[in-house]
Amino acid sequence: MRILLIVNPAAGRRSRRDVAGETAAILRSGGWEVALRETGWPEATRALAREGAAEGFDAVFACGGDGTLSDVIAGLLDTGVPAGIIPAGTGNDFARTLGVPLDPLAAAESYLRGRAGPLDLLCVDDGRLWAINIMGVGFDARVARRVNARSRITGGLLAYLTGVAAELAANRPTIVRVTADGERWEGPVLLVAVANARSYGAGMMIAPQAEIDDGLLDLVVVEHLSRTSFALNFPKVMRGTHLSLPVVHSWRASKVIIETDEPSPVLIDGDVKGDTPLTVEVAPARGRIWRPGSRANSEGG
Known part of the structure; x- marks a missing residue:
């Protein structure tokens, strides 16, 4: 196996370069050939992934968070080359859905016994954006927008807590019109969450x-809550x-349309990327993902 490991040094808190080096050593101990390349922004990540596929790598792994993995998969679109995730971000939610150990080194060991499988993708506005995990509109997206606006001043955790407190104090509902395969609410x-995977927000x-890999989107709508109902x-x-x-x-559903009375931020795989309205469609098995294997399987038990 020839693996390209793309490292996002900015993801998470522990040194990603150290994690990537230790991960590469584990994969090499299993007989895999590993090349490391660093990325600093989404366009570069997608370009590195495309280059890896063109150079004949058998898989391209992301060492970072859900956003880095999402960009790798976007870069690999229609190449047939699988992606993989070494969970080294803040939330690592897609790794949770896959059943990947959240410890990066344990994840690498599990991949030596793993295999590639199909992955549905979320296609936004006829391919303007692609996503792998969850898209959100409402409270979560507004908090993320506040965090992005304040994080350079107050720091990550403080910015997040400040954003949550501000949104709870405002307690503003988002008025939405949701259409799922023709059914309207x-x-x-x-x-509102449009999900391919199960969790977000760590x-x-x-x-x-x-x-x-079921060929469907899961749409979840949580009605506006009072502060007391929110707490409960x-x-x-x-x-x-x-x-x-x-x-x-x-x-x-296979297709979801989200409209709002006023433009509302949209959270896509952990980052705010544009505003409503938007249309999301499932692209069944459009991607491929490396899944972990169990030790029992490797031992034939």
């Missing part, structure tokens, strides 16, 4: 039944036990 919401199980019900959203709540609505 309209009203004030806390958030483990918030917004779509606990989602599968990355949001922990259930974190645990993934919220789908039966009367304020939660869910569908499975």
